[in-house]
Amino acid sequence: GAVVSQHPSRVICKSGTSVKIECRSLDFQATTMFWYRQFPKQSLMLMATSNEGSKATYEQGVEKDKFLINHASLTLSTLTVTSAHPEDSSFYICSASALLAGVGPNEQFFGPGTRLTVL
Amino acid sequence: GENVEQHPSTLSVQEGDSAVIKCTYSDSASNYFPWYKQELGKGPQLIIDIRSNVGEKKDQRIAVTLNKTAKHFSLHITETQPEDSAVYFCAATFTGNQFYFGTGTSLTVIP
Numbered sequence: 001g002a003v004v005s006q007h008p009s010r011v012i013c014k015s016g017t018s019v020k021i022e023c024r025s026l027d028f029q030a031t032t033m034f035w036y037r038q039f040p041k042q043s044l045m046l047m048a049t050s051n052e053g054s055k056a057t058y059e060q061g062v063e064k065d066k067f068l069i070n071h072a073s074l075t076l077s078t079l080t081v082t083s084a085h086p087e088d089s090s091f092y093i094c095s096a097s098a099l100l101a102g103v104g105p106n107e108q109f110f111g112p113g114t115r116l117t118v119l
Numbered sequence: 120g121e122n123v124e125q126h127p128s129t130l131s132v133q134e135g136d137s138a139v140i141k142c143t144y145s146d147s148a149s150n151y152f153p154w155y156k157q158e159l160g161k162g163p164q165l166i167i168d169i170r171s172n173v174g175e176k177k178d179q180r181i182a183v184t185l186n187k188t189a190k191h192f193s194l195h196i197t198e199t200q201p202e203d204s205a206v207y208f209c210a211a212t213f214t215g216n217q218f219y220f221g222t223g224t225s226l227t228v229i230p
Contacts, residue, residue, distance in 0.1 A: 093163070109165070
């Protein structure tokens with residue numbers, strides 16, 4: 001149980017285009033989803049936290065107009081990188097948490113990540 | 120906010136030996152401490168966690184210990200195998216859900 005999927009797993013795009021990444025909780029309803037960014041050999045950097053039906057809360061230094069987050073349902077959140085540039089190339093990972101029977105409120109389940117390369 | 124430090128950054132052990140990774144945290148309010156294993160090109164996978172009301176937890180070859188007074192917690196892997204090679208991250212959080220991650224430990228198990 002508690003499986004989180006991401007799509008696509010890899011994407012290559014041209015500079016100036018927009019890219020959408022989907023994060024889905026497959027077997028539970030995620031009240032909260034998180035988006036992280038990870039550079040090579042570095043830790044996970046929280047970008048934003050989103051709750052279903054409300055606006056995402058962005059971390060300091062993360063441009064909300066650049067990284068659009070939509071948490072339209074309890075099983076789906078999307079991250080859109082708008083007007084992508086080479087410096088946006090990174091590994092993007094989502095996670096989801098929920099109040100599950102037998103699971104505490106703090107546990108996060110991570111997706112497999114999306115490798116974005118902007119040419 | 121919370122600050123989590125993790126040591127060592129790299130660790131090499133012979134197959135069959137034990138590996139220990141230690142994390143310290145700053146916020147005494149933190150009450151949940153998960154450990155994640157991340158293989159190259161994949162997302163982190165939860166391998167074990169501990170809550171502040173427990174001092175130790177074990178799951179087969181993996182154990183985690185927590186010292187609330189000293190504000191540190193450690194991951195112990197016994198009888199290491201080559202498939203244990205990965206990057207391990209610790210995290211600390213309290214109710215409110217934001218996780219504060221350590222900087223990661225790259226573990227290499229030498230056959």
